[in-house]
Amino acid sequence: MALSVVILAAGKGTRMRSSMPKVLHPIAGKPMLQHVIDAAYQLQAQQVVVVAGHGIDQVTAMLEGQKVEIAEQAEQLGTGHAVDQALPLIDDANQVLVLYGDVPLIKPQTLSELIQQTPTNGLGLLTVKLDDPMGYGRIVRNQNNQVTAIVEQKDASQQQLLIDEVNTGILVAKAKDLKQWLANVDNNNAQGEYYLTDTIAMAAQSGGVEACHPTSSIEVEGVNSRVQLAQLERAFQQQQATKLMEQGVTVIDPARLDIRGELNCAQDVLIDVNVIIEGKVTIESGVVIDANVIIKDCVIGAATHIKSNSMLEGATIGKNCQIGPFARVRPNTELKDEAFIGNFVETKKTVLGKGSKASHLAYIGDTVVGEKVNIGAGVITCNYDGVNKFQTIIEDGAFIGSDSQLVAPVTIGKNATVGAGTTVTKDVAENDLVISRVRQKHIDGWQRPQKIEKK
Secondary structure, eight states: OOEEEEEEEEOOOGGGGOSSSSGSEEEETTEHHHHHHHHHHHTTEEEEEEEEEEEEHHHHHHHTSSOOOEESSOOOHHHHHHHHHGGGGSTTTSEEEEEEOOOOTTTTTHHHHHHHHHOTEEEEEEEEEOOOOOHHHEEEEESSSSSEEEEOOOOTTTTTOOOOOEEEEEEEEEEEHHHHHHHOOOOTTOOOOOOOTTHHHHHHHOOOEEEEEESSGGGOOOSHHHHHHHHHEEEEHHHHHHOOOHHTOOEGGGEEEEEEEEEEEEESEEEEEEEEEEEEEEEETOOOETOOOEESSSSEEEEEEEEETEEESSEEOOTOOEESSSSSOOEEEETTTOOOOEEEEEEEEEEEOOOOOEEEEEEEEEEEOOOOOOOOOOOOOEEEESBBBEEEEEOOOOOOTOEEEEEEEEOOOTTEEEEEEOOOOBBBTTOEEEEEEEEOOOOOOOOOOOOOOOO
């Protein structure tokens, strides 16, 4: 049976105190709504329909380019009304899974189990038991422990308020059945809304209701404020850290690691505190990442050491490299095996050959560096003339003295030496020594300036 997923995302989220729709606020650098969409597609959903209302233009912009349909809920008249806006887009024979754009940590495995346990002509319902069920709809069961109804907090009796099993709002049923049940739902309740939960009693009278439970209540926690957003962020990050440790990664402090993308990490990697991983990152075995490092869209080779306070983006790092501390490795940088980037060195669109090093205080941009090259402190590749970028080539074994400027386009030949303080504007041949600074002068009898006393 084909699966259609309906994601409710029309609410304003007043308590967020934001001009941005609540479902677009991020968890781990990705909108909450996108987390839910990604979960839907892991279920091999044939169709995903997002019900949008408040900030629909912003939601539509976020969904651009994705295989997602949008149904508008112009007036927020309750969850039943919201689902009803999506159903005309769905074939009657399809199975419908209802999810929520502000419940970002729901696991595909939990949803898969819910779908499998749904009765053929009934309804599958995800419920959870809470120590404090305040605010949630209570699950009403009969003497045979069968689910018969859901009663919302404001409509519950004193006895019903004692029930600790609550509704998550996540359910599964055939589209045809949902359409029929929703047609009979009214808004005769304390909120004056059309509750999706009212379909439970109808389903109980027809094909029955089968309740399923998540592995943890955090899966079904919703976000209504920035405080709750922060709580789910930490819960998500704890999950990621736990998964890494189970795979053989040492995480010094799981509470101080942020993964905001896709991390493929080998075993025997050590990650110190306050490390941020963004985008798509691969880390091979034996890598050590010191504190306060940011890595985005990179491949890090085995046994490489990234020292504190370094930033890497869009780079490919070889094996046994050393980077930092306080290094900035910018996009399209490639460090070959055993290369070394030291403190306050910046690279961009550069290849640094095997065993080559720039130990400190250098800018290397639009450059191809050969093997076993030494780049001294204060060296700059002058790659920009104010309009165009040009390339510098430094061949194997060259030595670039401190405080030199290489004005591109220029080539430094194999085993050539650039003396300290030299400005290179022309190619340097193999094995040559080039020096452009003036000869040192000594001036006898020179007097240092003296401080003038103020009267």
